[in-house]
Amino acid sequence: MLSQAARHVPRKVHTPLNSRSGQTFRAFYATIQSLRRSPPPTPELDDIDPADNDFIMSILRANPSLRDTQAYRAYFNLTPPPAPRKHEQLKDALRDPVPTTDARPPDVDTQTQSPVIASILNPIQRRTALVKVQGPFTERQLESIARGMVYLEKLGLLSVIVVENESITRGRDGERSAIVEETMRVVTALEKQGARARPVLGAVVRLGPKPGDEEDPEPQDHAIPEAHTFPSDLVHIRSALRAGEIPVVPPLALDSFCRSVRIDSNDVVAALVRGMAEAAVSDGYGQQRKDAEPAHHSDDIDLTPLRLMIINKEGGVPSYARSGLPHLLVNLTSEYTHIRETFDKQWQSSHPTSLSNLALARTCLAYMPPTSSAVMVSHRSPSSLIANLITNKPALSSSLPHAMLQTNRVLNQHTPTLLRRGLPVRVIRSAKDIDRTKMKTLLEQSFNRKLDEAPFWERLDKCLDFVVVAGDYAGAAIVTNESDPANESSVFTPVSYLDKFAVLPSHQGDGTVDFLWVALHDESYGLGSTFSANPNGGKQGVGEGRDLVWRSRANNPVNKWYFERSTGHLRMGDWVLFWCDAEVRLKIEEGRRANAGLSYLEEWEHGRMSVWGDVVMKIPSSWKKVS
Incomplete structure (x- = not known):
């Protein structure tokens, strides 16, 4: 059962299919098509002469979620005027009861604007x-x-x-x-x-x-x-x-x-x-x-830097995991050294200032508020700055399936890199090493429910696989090995089950959710791939990936986020069963079949969902019953 509080949902990836099953098939096809030739890049909108409504279109392309909009409004103290009351509307109508006969279109500036649009275009702070x-x-x-x-x-x-x-030589005359x-x-x-x-x-x-x-x-x-x-x-x-x-x-x-x-x-x-x-x-x-008197802000401006923007010709920081295409989101606390160590020498010519700009972002974010971010962006993508300002998110979520990102024509050398101060990420493999007090606080605040402690810890002592912890228990992903009580055969392979995925409310929207899911990917279904060798304190890419399974209530609003990251799902009454296929196994099978590609149902997939359903649905609840 997964946290409803972890609602840091990335901007919507548009698809012609609106059903949830359509979203599952999209992720499936993205997986089996990962080795196919990528579609030719389309011209970027910023290379085309802008139309008069280019600014409005840039805002619309940002596609902010409700959480993004609320955060943006809070930063800029946006307070839209209240809607007029009914009796005021009636007075206005009585004041001018006769409709005008002038057929000319009204002046745009005189039209009544939506309160939300008015507040965005007229920020107070x-x-x-x-x-x-x-x-x-x-x-x-x-x-x-x-x-x-x-x-x-x-x-x-x-x-x-x-x-x-940089073309002006240091020390030259003039x-x-x-x-x-x-x-x-x-x-x-x-x-x-x-x-x-x-x-x-x-x-x-x-x-x-x-x-x-x-x-x-x-x-x-x-x-x-x-x-x-x-x-x-x-x-x-x-x-x-x-x-x-x-x-x-x-x-x-x-x-x-x-x-x-x-x-x-x-x-x-x-x-x-x-x-x-x-x-x-x-x-x-x-x-x-210090004198405890409130500051008067009316005639001054808050100098606190909210963003750091580095605009160049290079774009973002190239990633070895994306064959030189940019990183989408960087956790500077845990990834800074690793990015420098994996920086390919051939990128020195195409991205000569990436590492120095990476160091600049690290230094600057240390003095900026924790919610601030830095973005490295090409001069070709000015509209992406609007998306970053309104949503404070990368252009594409880094926790989306790698195959989907590799086949997405939006991801190219000009895709911006978003950098955040981030949190340290580590992997715990023994239940005795978990700080139970902090874990309990995290789970109860994230799910807004009371933990039934004794049976929960007893179960983890028996079947814990690993726990990914972000920061000082700001977020955690708990994975267990679940056996089938009705099947005591020695050949039964335990199910790798995502028992809990939780993030503190105070850390939702700061990138912790994506950082946590990427580490979860690297330790479970993504294990064994070259792009899973990340510095999260775990196996760092060495090992064999396993299918990851989890369940979520059918009415959980976070399910949209899970649909986009899972390989598939199955409805089971009031629950939805999600899974992510082991990526390396799919790659090996696809390579073995060569041009034949993957079949719709592989041999190892026959009957596995019924086994998963039997095992997962027998897992007891971790929460105390509400009296």
Whole structure:
């Protein structure tokens, strides 16, 4: 039985089949077609001249869930006006009872807007983002980037842009003039798209670590920025943001002799992220002032960076598991070292700055709120920035079946990579190593039910296979080996059963659900494949995968999420039985059959669902009965 609280549902993957059985067949066909030739890529929408309604279409393509919309509205303090009461509508009708005879279409601006649309297009509280524009870019490419920045501004996110042009050689004559010229190109591109931009040509950061960093006894899991800034240095950026202007900053810093010198743009971005976050705290945002008096926000702006955006020509970080196509979602806490170790040398030419940008994201997110994220995106995909802002999710969920992602034409070299601070992930194989107090708290808060402890722990002591734990029990997936009491034959293979999948409500929407499911995949039905060798403390890809089975109430709203990730499902009265086939076994069988492909029912599949049903439906409930 799985948690109804784990409702972090990815954006809907459109399919012509609306039935649940259709969703199962889609996942099945994605699995058996994984070795077929991928369809030719279609032209990206951002390569086509935008129409007048391009902004609205970008919002619609984001397809946010109800949870996404609520989170977005909370961040930007969106409060739509209440609907007019009936007697007010009647008064309006009596005031102008005679219909107009003018056949002209009404002015769009005078039409009554939906409260939700009005609140999205007129945000009350504006937030900030740090954007690294990593050129060189052509005028057409800058136009596309500027359009994306304008879209974000309309949605309430004001960008602080740091400019970089890697074609400008370090130390050459006229280097400073060239950097300033590049900064003005970005300003001009923004203004052509209707934005108000302000070049901040003076250095806003200082070289070297911030005074006092060397005295900090606590070790850091990220690199300390090699530049720093003080609140007084941010006066020009703060002034621009208050005026509704986009500050555009060149990669310059003051050295010890107060000279303005060019430095790595990553150092400027990291220093600004840290400085703006610290300035926001001193302004009273994010926490109360030391004197316990509430901050007055009406005439100021929250400098806390909500997003880090790295726009370049490379796109996201290439993944060995996707044959060089980008990572979709990165858990920096547990995957950072592994990504660096598996970075193929041939990618150094096609993605020369991926690892340095990965390190930049890790440093910046350490100073940003836990709900913040970083995105590495190609200049070809400005509309994906809207989706990231509204949903705070990757373009495609990383927990979807690998075969489905490999055959999805949306996944290409320009697909963005979303990066989050994340949580450590580990695998526990002995029931005695489980922190039972924390596990009980997690399960009861996630399911909103009381755990029947004695029989639950007794069962785990007998049949536990493994537990995947995210963070300090922020999420967990419990897998058991279930035997058939009616079949005591020694040849009976225990069923690998997903007993519990739970995430704390406070961690829903921060990527924990996807991180947890990917680790579950790597330890069960995905085991044995090259892309399952992830650093989760488990078998790291070594071993033989097994079919994974679980059940869920038929009315569980999370079932939509399970349909998209399972190989198939079977309705059993008030329950739905889900399963995921062992991926390597399907690959081996498909390779053995060569061009014949897989049959609709393999030999090992005959009768297995009846066995699964008999075993799974006999598993007792883990919850106390409601009196």
